[in-house]
Structures are given as C-alpha cells and as structure tokens.
Amino acid sequence: MKITDSFANKLPNSTPPKPCWSRKPNLMKTKLTIVFVLLFALSFAQKKYEIQKVNAADFTKTKCDFEPSAEAEYLYKIGDVKFEYDKNDGGFKIVTKVKGRIKIYQKDAYRFANIEVPYYQSSNxxxxxxxxxxxxxxxxNGQVEKTKLKSEGIFDTKENKFWGQKKAVMPNVKEGSIIEYEYTIESPFLFNLPDWYFQAEIPVVYSEFKTTIPEYFTFSHNQRGFLPLEIETTTRQSSVHFSDKNRSDEGYVTKTTYDEYDVKFVENVSKYGISNVRSLKEEKYMGNFRNYICSISHELMMTKFPNSTVKTYSTDWDAVARNIHESDDFGGELSKTGYFEEQLKPLLASAQKPEEKVLLICEFVKANMKWNGRKTYWCDEGVKSAFKQKTGNAAEINLMLTSMLRFAGLDANPVLVSTRSHGISLFPATAAFDFVVSSVKIGENLVLLDATDPYSSPGILPARDLNWRGLLVDKNGKSRDVSMLPNDAANSNMTLVYKVNPMGNIEGKMRRQLSAHKALEHRVKSxxxxxxxxLEELENDFRKFELSDYKRENEKECHKDFIESCAFKKDGxxxxxxxxxxxxxxxxxxxAENPFKMETRDYPVDFVYPTRGKYLVMVDLPEGYAVESLPTGTSLATEESLGTFKYSIAANGPKLQIMVNYExxxxxxxTQSYPMLRDFYQKMVDKQxxxxxxxxI
Incomplete structure (x- = not known):
C-alpha cells in the first residue's frame, strides 16, 4: 500500500530532531536519587471533567480554597494531544489542543492574562x-459581561532562526476577572510531544493531559516532581480512509476508477489528571525551579510501520549520543580543520606542555569568536562560516574549540550539556540537552572548557553550564557521563582595615581577592x-558605604585571581x-540574614559550586574608649563536613583583630540535610x- 511508504518516509532520519516545542527539559538519570523523587501514579477509572459555562455565581469566589494567599488560580488546564494523518503531506502530524480558565484575584496576577505559546520552525x-x-x-451590575479576544490582541514574534512565539493579550482584565482561552498547535515534528506542567506559579484546581498515539510510534513517558498523578490507559481502534484514482485506456476511451480502502490501526490512549495542586514558589539556592514541577514529557523511542523494520531513536544515552554524533551538523562539523590550520600552527609552535596548548587555544578562540547568544548543540551556519564571520552559536564555537584541541594532538571531545535554565537531564532524549562544551584529558584529569564566555578559563565554566551531569561523546560516537558539578572551591579572601572615631564614623580600606567561579562572576559583573x-552597585551591596579610589587587577587575565580594592567611609x-x-x-x-527561612524544604539546595572564604579585619579603636565586651570566638562544623565556620577576635590595646574562615x-x-544546613547558617549569621x-573612659 502507498500508506506504508508515506508513514515511514514522514519521519526524518538524516536531519537533526527539533528541541521540545515548549523548550522545557527532559531529565537525565543521576546517582543522587535522594534529591529527586519520581512521580508515582495511581491507576483509576477517571471521571470525565465537565467544563461548565461561566455564570454569576463563579464571581462570588474571592480566593483559592486551598491556597488563600494566591494572587490567581487555574480553575482548569486541559491538554489533548492526537496524531492526525495529513493526506496532502502524506504523513502524520501532531495536533495539540489546550483549554484553560484562570481566576484573577489581585492586580499582580495580570501577567497571567498574557497567554504565550512558543513554536519551532526549520528551513522548510x-x-x-x-x-x-x-x-x-x-x-x-450582577450580569456576566463577556469580552472576546480580537485579532489585534494576538502577536507573533520571531525570537531567532528556529523559534518564534505567539502571544494572546486578553482584553478588559480586572481584579476578579475570569479568563478563558483555547489554542491549537499543529506540528509536523514527531520526535517530541509537548511537555505538560500540572503545577504552576499559581495553584491549579484541576489539570488533565491526554495523549492518543498510533501503534506505529513508541514514546517514553518521563514523569517529574513530587505529586501523585492519576493515570488511565486504554486502547481504541482507528483508521485512515484512502481513495486512489486509477486511469486506464480502453480503445478511444480513458476510464477512471477509484480504489476505496481503510487502513486500520490501534491507538494507545493515556490520560493523566490531578486536582488541587498548590503553587510552586521559587526559593533561594533552588536552581531552576522547573526541575521540581509536577510534569510529564515524552520522547520518541521507536517506530514500526507496516511492512517496515523497527527504527530506534532515543532508547538509551548511547543511542542519543550516536544519533547526534552522526549528524552533519555535529560530527560532520567537528571533523573539519582546514579553515584554521594556518593560523593555529604558528601559535602552537612554542607550546610544549598540554596545559600550555589548552590555554593558548582556548584564549585564541575567545579572542577571535563572539557568541551570538544562541544555545544549541547543532551548527547553524557551520564552523567554517562562523570562523570567517568571527561569530557563531554555542555549537559552532565549542565544536571549533574541540577540533583545534584535537589538531594539537590532545585527547579532546565535546560534552553535551543541559544548561541550568533548560533543566536537569534525567531521561534519554535528544531534547534533554540545549548546549555543548568541550573537554580535554590532561593526565588523569578531565578539564572542561567553554569558549562562548570571554571570562571563562580551562576548568572554570560559567554558572549556566554547571548543571549536574553532561554526556561526553567520543570520536566513535560512544558516550559516558561527566559530572558538571565543580569539586574545587572558589575562594574569597577579604581584608578590611579601618578606624572608628568617637562620632560613630568609620573610614578605611578594603581588598578582595577572588578565584575560580567567584572571579568569573565578578569579571562578568564589573x-x-x-x-x-x-561603584554605585557596590555601594548598594556594601550597605551604603561611600566608596572611592577603586582599583582592580587581572581583570582580563582569566586564569588569574581577580583582585579589587577601594577606600570606604560612612558617617554614623x-x-x-x-x-x-x-x-x-x-x-x-x-x-544580613539567613537565606534559609522555611522549616522544611522539598528540594535540594543548589550553591552551584563549593566556596571557601577568609576574612581578616583590623580595627583602630577611637581614643578615649576601651573594649567593654567582644563577641566570643566559635568553631562550627556540620555533619559529613558539609560546612565549617570559625570566628576569632582579639583586642590588643587600641586595636582589634578579627579572623573568620568558612567553607x-x-x-x-x-533535601534531608536541609535542617542541618539551615541551623548552621543561622548560627553563622548570628555570630557575624x-x-x-x-x-x-
């Protein structure tokens, strides 16, 4: 049958799959299972949720029943995903219909009246x-007034070459308004279903997500979060009707006939539901809070069409790595070297040690390339064009870096990364990643590099990259896990020398020396x-002390410590x-205060990297005054050496010396260490x- 070939040919095989349309993360499995708890499911005979018309009684509700302080709430969020066969194109497409209703309680919630839907586009x-x-x-006046969204309230914006966004700005929104919306997404890209988030910044009274998938497609079902979903799975029969036109010559007459037939197949139906979901609020040191939202995602694992062989996709991490590596826009670009050889050879002539080569090449790429801000592991224009134009996306710059390191005789490989804003990669999926960095083996150590950031250096990546685990892809397309969490602490050494006068004024000098990720952050900032x-920003950070004589050292020598110094004073x-x-x-x-205020916490504390600090403070006391009392010295240490804090102070005549060390x-x-950490921080803040x-006297 014709339908067999068209089914099979509809799926792309040589072109890279698109990212998930919602740009939200899939997740990679990690050994830190204590941190994440996968959703558990309750099978049930689910009652159909009936959507009622809005009536005057709905406006008597002035707050959410189970979260009274909420600024708004979803009365319902319902998503329905189906595969429809497009006879004109000769293949399936994914059709997603979303319905939602929101009750606005406060002015601060007006932002929820803007319904934003991203969309993906390729070249064709x-x-x-x-x-x-x-x-x-x-x-x-006691009557329900209904205002319809008009076409002038719908906006279509293009974010970059691949992504755009449609936004509906709902009209006549006030405190107490009820917003109702529907939208449909038709997608020719079959690798990912839309991610569905059952939880949000505001509470959700009811959320439901339904998928209807033909038997020809096998998708992974990846659930995240801490809340139990109710799940119903069924199967049903479906079919596609075809009418083929046939023409034959019979003497002087052309005869037209039609073959009518149905292709029958089974559809697998899954429905997920949950009620009365409390909002998820962002907390300090939380990382990407979407990592912890109750949600579900799908990734294509396998296709099996009639009279065709099985084709596998993202069945495991090796398959993910292999599919990406075999693409012309990844592995094909990585193999190119001719465009840079003549410039790189003289640069490497004097370099003997591997460390020297790595630093020279990394600085060369940073000096000659500018990142265009696009996060991706696919090349858009290609490394050769990017090198010529001196600008490129993340893949073009870091695959170029990897290729140069290999040209220098080093054991270098790309590492696929899910950046912090993209989420944690836990399940095998091509959409699990949105970035690529480089790696090089020096002795027994694997050194990570990212030349998209002008202030990065070998082993010191920008915070966006430091997100649990990456996937190293070697020359043969094989993969292995790489930890993206730094082991070495970033140091902060601070010195304060000041004097206090009888009028209560303070005047002195400050010196701060920062290493590793602390240095990178301050370079970006300053x-x-x-x-x-x-200085104005620093003065706000330094509790309105007036600063002057500001100096900094090693501002562009990124492999060295960043040093800054200044004078300060403040009356009163x-x-x-x-x-x-x-x-x-x-x-x-x-x-100023303990950042950990909640008694309990359901999510890990994400410091991004380990830290170590040392303070040396020298104080000249005012003439005519003597020390009446000093803080007592203390030494704190948590269990399992999570953190330490030491505070000592001594008076020597008219001078004080204070030394503080923390780790x-x-x-x-x-999560289970949070109470210990919270108590440790409170004691540390109190002592400081x-x-x-x-x-x-």
Whole structure:
C-alpha cells in the first residue's frame, strides 16, 4: 500500500530532531536519587471533567480554597494531544489542543492574562498556532459581561532562526476577572510531544493531559516532581480512509476508477489528571525551579510501520549520543580543520606542555569568536562560516574549540550539556540537552572548557553550564557521563582595615581577592562597566558605604585571581547609646540574614559550586574608649563536613583583630540535610552580626 511508504518516509532520519516545542527539559538519570523523587501514579477509572459555562455565581469566589494567599488560580488546564494523518503531506502530524480558565484575584496576577505559546520552525517546516474561544469575563451590575479576544490582541514574534512565539493579550482584565482561552498547535515534528506542567506559579484546581498515539510510534513517558498523578490507559481502534484514482485506456476511451480502502490501526490512549495542586514558589539556592514541577514529557523511542523494520531513536544515552554524533551538523562539523590550520600552527609552535596548548587555544578562540547568544548543540551556519564571520552559536564555537584541541594532538571531545535554565537531564532524549562544551584529558584529569564566555578559563565554566551531569561523546560516537558539578572551591579572601572615631564614623580600606567561579562572576559583573556605575552597585551591596579610589587587577587575565580594592567611609555607621559605641566588626561583609527561612524544604539546595572564604579585619579603636565586651570566638562544623565556620577576635590595646574562615564543601546539598544546613547558617549569621561594645573612659 502507498500508506506504508508515506508513514515511514514522514519521519526524518538524516536531519537533526527539533528541541521540545515548549523548550522545557527532559531529565537525565543521576546517582543522587535522594534529591529527586519520581512521580508515582495511581491507576483509576477517571471521571470525565465537565467544563461548565461561566455564570454569576463563579464571581462570588474571592480566593483559592486551598491556597488563600494566591494572587490567581487555574480553575482548569486541559491538554489533548492526537496524531492526525495529513493526506496532502502524506504523513502524520501532531495536533495539540489546550483549554484553560484562570481566576484573577489581585492586580499582580495580570501577567497571567498574557497567554504565550512558543513554536519551532526549520528551513522548510514550522508549527502552526491558532487561538480560539478566548474571552475575559467580568461581573457588571450582577450580569456576566463577556469580552472576546480580537485579532489585534494576538502577536507573533520571531525570537531567532528556529523559534518564534505567539502571544494572546486578553482584553478588559480586572481584579476578579475570569479568563478563558483555547489554542491549537499543529506540528509536523514527531520526535517530541509537548511537555505538560500540572503545577504552576499559581495553584491549579484541576489539570488533565491526554495523549492518543498510533501503534506505529513508541514514546517514553518521563514523569517529574513530587505529586501523585492519576493515570488511565486504554486502547481504541482507528483508521485512515484512502481513495486512489486509477486511469486506464480502453480503445478511444480513458476510464477512471477509484480504489476505496481503510487502513486500520490501534491507538494507545493515556490520560493523566490531578486536582488541587498548590503553587510552586521559587526559593533561594533552588536552581531552576522547573526541575521540581509536577510534569510529564515524552520522547520518541521507536517506530514500526507496516511492512517496515523497527527504527530506534532515543532508547538509551548511547543511542542519543550516536544519533547526534552522526549528524552533519555535529560530527560532520567537528571533523573539519582546514579553515584554521594556518593560523593555529604558528601559535602552537612554542607550546610544549598540554596545559600550555589548552590555554593558548582556548584564549585564541575567545579572542577571535563572539557568541551570538544562541544555545544549541547543532551548527547553524557551520564552523567554517562562523570562523570567517568571527561569530557563531554555542555549537559552532565549542565544536571549533574541540577540533583545534584535537589538531594539537590532545585527547579532546565535546560534552553535551543541559544548561541550568533548560533543566536537569534525567531521561534519554535528544531534547534533554540545549548546549555543548568541550573537554580535554590532561593526565588523569578531565578539564572542561567553554569558549562562548570571554571570562571563562580551562576548568572554570560559567554558572549556566554547571548543571549536574553532561554526556561526553567520543570520536566513535560512544558516550559516558561527566559530572558538571565543580569539586574545587572558589575562594574569597577579604581584608578590611579601618578606624572608628568617637562620632560613630568609620573610614578605611578594603581588598578582595577572588578565584575560580567567584572571579568569573565578578569579571562578568564589573569588567566593561564604568567605574562610577560599578561603584554605585557596590555601594548598594556594601550597605551604603561611600566608596572611592577603586582599583582592580587581572581583570582580563582569566586564569588569574581577580583582585579589587577601594577606600570606604560612612558617617554614623556606629550605633551610639549613651557613653557606648556598638558595631559589628565585619561591617558590610556580614550576612544580613539567613537565606534559609522555611522549616522544611522539598528540594535540594543548589550553591552551584563549593566556596571557601577568609576574612581578616583590623580595627583602630577611637581614643578615649576601651573594649567593654567582644563577641566570643566559635568553631562550627556540620555533619559529613558539609560546612565549617570559625570566628576569632582579639583586642590588643587600641586595636582589634578579627579572623573568620568558612567553607561550604558541596555544590548540591540533598533535601534531608536541609535542617542541618539551615541551623548552621543561622548560627553563622548570628555570630557575624554580634557587636563589639566600646565604653568611654
């Protein structure tokens, strides 16, 4: 039958699959199972949710029943995904219909009246999005007033070569409004179904997601979060009707006949539902909070069409790596070297040690290439064109870097990464990644590099890359896990030398020396800014102390420590009560408050990287005053050496000397250690803010 070939040919095999349309993460399996708890499912005979018309009684509700402080709530969110056969194109397409209703309680929630739907497009295909039945309801003089979304309220914007967004701005939104919307996505890209998020920034009264998938497609079902979903699975019969036109010559007459037939197949139907879902709020040191939202994603694993062999896709990580490596836009670009050889040869002539070659090549790429901001592991224009234009996406720059390292005789390979904004890669999927960095083996150590950031250096990647685990792809397309979490601490060494006068004023000098990721962060924050603008930011960070004589060292020598120094002063910085002076000797370097306020926490604490700090403070006391009391010295240590804190202070005549050392030895702290960490931080913050008391003599 003709339908067999068209089914099989519809799926792309030589072109790279698109990312998930919603740009949300799939997840990679990790050994830190204590951190993530996969959703568990409850099988049930699910009752059909009936959508009722909006009526006047709906406006009597002034708050969410199970989360009264919420600024808004989803009354329902329902998604329905089906495969439809397009006879014109000769293949399947994915049609997703979404219906939602939102109740607005506060003005701060007006942003939820903007319905944003991203779409993907390739060189010759694109997803189509249409809005329908979109209304804002308000109660006016006891009657329900219905305002329809008009075409001028729908906006289509192109974000880059591959991504665009359609946005519906709902009309006449007020406190108490009810918003109702529907949209449809038609997609020719069959590798991913839309991700579905049952949880949101606001509570959800009811959420449902239904998939209907023909038997020819096998998808993985990847669930995330901490909430139980109710699941119903069934099968049903379906068919596609065909009418083939046949013409034959019978003498002087051309005869036309039609062959009518149905192709029957089984569809697998899955329905996921959940009710009364509390909102998920972002907390300090949470990383990407979408990692913890109750959600489900799908990735194509296998196809089996009539009279065709089985074709596998993302069945495991080796298959993912192999499919990506075999693409012309990845492995094909990685093999090219002719465009840079003449420039690189003289640069490497004087380099003997591997470390020298790595640093020279990394700095060469950073100096000659500018990242265009596009996160991807596919080349758009290709490495040769990017090198000529001196600009490129993440793949073009870092695959170019990898190719140059190999040309220099080094054991270098690309590493697929899911950046922090993309989420954690836990399940095998091509959409699990959105970035690629480089790696090089030096002795027994694997050194990671990212030349898209001008302030990165070998082994020191920007924070966006430091996201659990990556997937190294070698020359043969084989893969292995690579930890993206730094083991070495970023150091901060701070020195304060100042004097206090009887009027309660403070004046002195500060020096700060930062290494590794701390240095990278401060380079990004400060280099290139005018001193006046940066000093204004520092003054806000330093509790409004006035700063002057600002200097910095090694601002562009990224493999060295970043050093900055300045003078500071502030009138009235010391509290005066009667004949006594009170001040915290760490001044603006003391933590103002404990960032961990919740009694319990369902998510890991993500510090991004380990840290180590040292403070040396020298204080000249005012003439005519003596020390009445000092904070006591202390030494704290958590279980399992998660963190340490030491504080010592001593008076020597008219001078004070304070030394503080602290360590946070893990980038990622599991949930069960949160109470211990919270208590440790509270004690540390309390000690840093204890005051010296001086008495007039």
């Amino acid at each position: 295909k694109r997803e189509k999005i249409s809005f329908d039945n979109c209304y804002t309801y308000n109660l006016v 280099v290139g800014k005018k001193d006046e603008a940066y 910085a010391v509290e005066i009560i009667g004949d006594r002076l009170y001040f915290s000797p760490l001044l603006f370097f003391a933590e 946070i030895n893990q980038a990622l702290v599991p 803010n204890e005051k010296v008391v001086l008495k007039k």
